[in-house]
Amino acid sequence: MQNDSGNTVSVWMATAEEIPSDGALGADAKADICIVGAGIAGITTAYLLAREGVSVLVLDDGAIGGSMTGRTTAHLVNALDDRFYDLESYHGEKGARLAAGSHTAAIDKVEAIVKEEAIDCEFERVDGYLFTPPDESKEQLDRELKATHRAGLETELVKRAPVESFDTGQALRFPNQAQFHPLKYLAGLAASIRKRGGRIHTGTHAAKIEGGAEARIETESGHVVTARAVVVATNTPVNDLVAIHTKQAPYITYVIGARIPRGSVARALYWDTPDPYHYVRLESINTDNSNEGYDVLIVGGEDHKTGQADDFEERYQRLEAWTRERFPMVEAVEYRWSGQVLEPIDGLAFIGRNPLDADNVYIATGDSGNGMTHGTIAGILLTDLIQGRGNKWETLYDPSRKTLKAIKEFAKENLNVAAQFVDYVTPGEVDSTDEIAPGEGAIIRHGLSKVAAYRDEAGALHERSAVCTHLGCIVDWNTKEKTWDCPCHGSRFDATGKVVMGPANSDLAVVDGEADN
Ligand SMILES: Cc1cc2nc3c(=O)[nH]c(=O)nc-3n(C[C@H](O)[C@H](O)[C@H](O)COP(=O)(O)OP(=O)(O)OC[C@H]3O[C@@H](n4cnc5c(N)ncnc54)[C@H](O)[C@@H]3O)c2cc1C
Numbered sequence: 001m002q003n004d005s006g007n008t009v010s011v012w013m014a015t016a017e018e019i020p021s022d023g024a025l026g027a028d029a030k031a032d033i034c035i036v037g038a039g040i041a042g043i044t045t046a047y048l049l050a051r052e053g054v055s056v057l058v059l060d061d062g063a064i065g066g067s068m069t070g071r072t073t074a075h076l077v078n079a080l081d082d083r084f085y086d087l088e089s090y091h092g093e094k095g096a097r098l099a100a101g102s103h104t105a106a107i108d109k110v111e112a113i114v115k116e117e118a119i120d121c122e123f124e125r126v127d128g129y130l131f132t133p134p135d136e137s138k139e140q141l142d143r144e145l146k147a148t149h150r151a152g153l154e155t156e157l158v159k160r161a162p163v164e165s166f167d168t169g170q171a172l173r174f175p176n177q178a179q180f181h182p183l184k185y186l187a188g189l190a191a192s193i194r195k196r197g198g199r200i201h202t203g204t205h206a207a208k209i210e211g212g213a214e215a216r217i218e219t220e221s222g223h224v225v226t227a228r229a230v231v232v233a234t235n236t237p238v239n240d241l242v243a244i245h246t247k248q249a250p251y252i253t254y255v256i257g258a259r260i261p262r263g264s265v266a267r268a269l270y271w272d273t274p275d276p277y278h279y280v281r282l283e284s285i286n287t288d289n290s291n292e293g294y295d296v297l298i299v300g301g302e303d304h305k306t307g308q309a310d311d312f313e314e315r316y317q318r319l320e321a322w323t324r325e326r327f328p329m330v331e332a333v334e335y336r337w338s339g340q341v342l343e344p345i346d347g348l349a350f351i352g353r354n355p356l357d358a359d360n361v362y363i364a365t366g367d368s369g370n371g372m373t374h375g376t377i378a379g380i381l382l383t384d385l386i387q388g389r390g391n392k393w394e395t396l397y398d399p400s401r402k403t404l405k406a407i408k409e410f411a412k413e414n415l416n417v418a419a420q421f422v423d424y425v426t427p428g429e430v431d432s433t434d435e436i437a438p439g440e441g442a443i444i445r446h447g448l449s450k451v452a453a454y455r456d457e458a459g460a461l462h463e464r465s466a467v468c469t470h471l472g473c474i475v476d477w478n479t480k481e482k483t484w485d486c487p488c489h490g491s492r493f494d495a496t497g498k499v500v501m502g503p504a505n506s507d508l509a510v511v512d513g514e515a516d517n
């Protein structure tokens, strides 16, 4: 499966075929609705619209599912990343209840689609367990138990999660969660969209997106798509300069996949409560097309703000040590990958009309670690808005909302962004490009400017301006993913400067008077 979002390979990418598409867009085109982004949010929206007979055209500059949907761990939950007592403080008791209901509905929707379309994607209902480490107060589980009950969830406190190899202590059980193989699920949706006459053009970068009487999307190669409305489902909106990006913050999160004997860990979802927390699930790998094989224990955590850490190897090692201590049946670590999540300051995604824009431009972003359900909610909610129907979740997820109770988080994240501009006056990381080993990158100072210099495996040097093309912060080298990551709002560029994640929508600039090599 094509991977266009980094250097590491997830268990999903390794175990799925490339998802067929209509190839790159080769001419101007017209559709009822144009959707930019073929991850879970864009593909679910396109699918639900196509089911209602709407003509849809999806554009993606990579492959279907080649970005964060291919790097997820695919827990489908109403046990949200933010505690329900925090969601109550931001959105009130009614808001927290609506949020819980929307995620429950999203899991049910995925299950219904899997059945109706007969998608073979390992969808499975499992329970989820939230536990606190021994050094943390158990009081938060009691508080969360009460808040989840007020939100309408049927949770219960149990003596311990059903893991035999270590005692989790008391845990909060969330019944009826689910898990699946995200790329096999997208493959089923994409096939159904195309069967219904929808088109999915991969390898096609949307360079300019405008709403108005008619939405107009111009691709990098100069073709134009016109549509009644456009949905920008690019994980973080590439058509919004500031409004949304002050209300969410980018974090890199790490995952390992370790081989364990089949059945040696009970099938469930597990999370602990520290910040950042650990998240755990299982994936079964069958050998020789039989039901025999082994399980992969998938463990994630060690998050940090994008572009603001360089200890990548230590983070993987800490994740492995945490895992081996609690799951001694681990044989070998077969996968290591990372990805980016966007943390909204008030715990819920932004889904709806793009603020300060024409009425026919929609966005879906700010998933935190709940993008499988938020992406599905986006499909349901945006389909209703586009089709002129009311939806009870519209206000809760409105991208224009101002959550005054989240002002502390807002200030913390934006002061952190402001602090990144000090990078303009610090020295380069190396004095000469001779110090950069093959396969590595570093920031070097050229007079007043900073340059992102990468030496490829063959020894050739690639130099680009280190100034992020979103709002001008200085990018940082990510040696594991071979990307340049922006510490401000999470734009990411490949080693040679090509943009792979927004909000930036253009490549790092060519350095004056310099060319590759
Ligand atoms: C390690 C990790 C673990 C996670 N675990 C979970 C979990 O257990 N449960 C859960 O619910 N969520 C989880 N998440 C979050 C979830 O994976 C994401 O929120 C979700 O996949 C985002 O889907 P998306 O469709 O919004 O974005 P993406 O899947 O990133 O898709 C966006 C697409 O837009 C395309 N694009 C961008 N810009 C342009 C452009 N200008 N022109 C054309 N195309 C463009 C990209 O190529 C990409 O394919 C996790 C995330 C990570 C990284």
Ligand code: FES
Residues within 6 Å of the ligand: 468, 469, 470, 471, 472, 473, 486, 487, 488, 489, 490, 491, 502, 503, 504
């Ligand atoms: S992502 Fe905003 S300045 Fe780089």
